[in-house]
Amino acid sequence: MLDTSARLLRLLSLLQTPRAWPGSELAERLGVSGRTIRNDIDRLRELGYPVDATRGATGGYRLGAGAAMPPLLLDDEEAVAVTIALRIAAQGAVPGTAETSVQALAKVEQVLPSRLRRRVRTLQAYTVAVPADRPAPTVSAELLTTLVSACRDRERLRFDYLDHAGRPTRRIVEPYRAVNWGQRWYLVAWDVEREDWRTFRVDRIQPRTPTGPRFAPREPPGGDIAAYVSRRVSGAAWRHHARVTVHAPAAAVVEQINPAVGTVEAIDADTCVLVTGADTVQTLALQLGMLDFDFEVTGPAELVGHLRRLADRYGRATPPIG
Known part of the structure; x- marks a missing residue:
């Protein structure tokens, strides 16, 4: 399925150029058979993309008028789920992403088929979110991106941190995962100086740059990282x-x-x-x-x-x- 989706995206990218593409040339570019190209063209048409076909020496496939929007290769349930997720993000789940979430939501809704647009708007009109009893700690998207990038790249992090008692400390850690629990974010990491796993509240982290050297991955604590965080956070409180x-x-x-x-x-x-x-x-x-x-x-x-x-x-x- 992933290979098919990637191929369809590549096919759409080629068809958006201002020229006609013979089926044989598309097949050669994508490394598939002519039959696969014809099946992929049919799939794009089923998804609502107007693919025109002309015969003759200068003929071929090209996208019709009105197909300038970026491709949306999602089935019905996936499209609705993405739209709902953007709506939640637009309500400020992560500070700093509300405006961009609204912009992305408008673009997605614009390319939704009418039957799905009606479902999404019905969900928006007849669902209400209850505000949290207490305001959520502020965590910027930039900070989350910095932390998860260090997790991905296996780079040591240096940061200033306020502990449970509000005392400032400086930490050097090997980050493993960022965990969301309720309205708070936590970073699970190996504390280099304390030689043990620790859980840090992300809203209390102030990263220092640049990041440190790369590290070899360790076996995560407890197997289930979500259960580990819930135990540690609850016990500390x-x-x-x-x-x-x-x-x-x-x-x-x-x-x-x-x-x-x-x-x-x-x-x-x-x-x-x-x-x-x-x-x-x-x-x-x-x-x-x-x-x-x-x-x-x-x-x-x-x-x-x-x-x-x-x-x-x-x-x-x-x-x-x-």
Whole structure:
């Protein structure tokens, strides 16, 4: 499919030049048979591109009038998905891209067939986005591009960074991936001086140029990079931490919790430890109450006291047995 798409793009590029192309010459240019060229011409016509054909010594294929717009080689669902994504970007998902997203959206909508344009406009008219409770940290497209380019090229990054407490530090890292979670972006990288993997909030990064030397890739932490980020970010933000013994197999507990809630460590076939936390003991107690297994809590004291108060309250809320 990718080879076919690339060939169609190349074919369109040739047909946009102000001349007629004999089928044999197109076949030679693209390294395919004449039959493939005829099939590709039919495909372009199905996609809405007016390809004219003339016979004779000076005949051949050329794009008809009205085909000056760049080619849009997408099926119906892909075209709608691209348009929706541009609409979301135009709402300012990444600061600095709103204006260019609107411009790109206008160009895409211009070349959409009428049946798709109606679907897209219906989605726009009858869907509403709820603003975030808190404003998202500002991350420029230029900064994201710098970080992901360093990831791609495997070049060390030097940057100034504000840590969780707001203290300025200077870091040298080997960047691996930029991860989007909710309204925030994070950079996962190997910290050269600390000799360990670290997660950095992108809005707190101020890159220094130029980038450093190239590095050999390392095995990423934890396998699932998204789960790794959610665990690290959640754990760093918790005010209350707890190690809870759960009387159930580790695999069964893992199925019931989100990676952002905590990690599970097996003890034996029927018991495990849930390492978890939350910003309040009330939230932590709620998370534990949603486990459909027996568990034991020995600390912290604030959590133990809150669970005892909940047990008394629930006891008073239900009629006595018998």
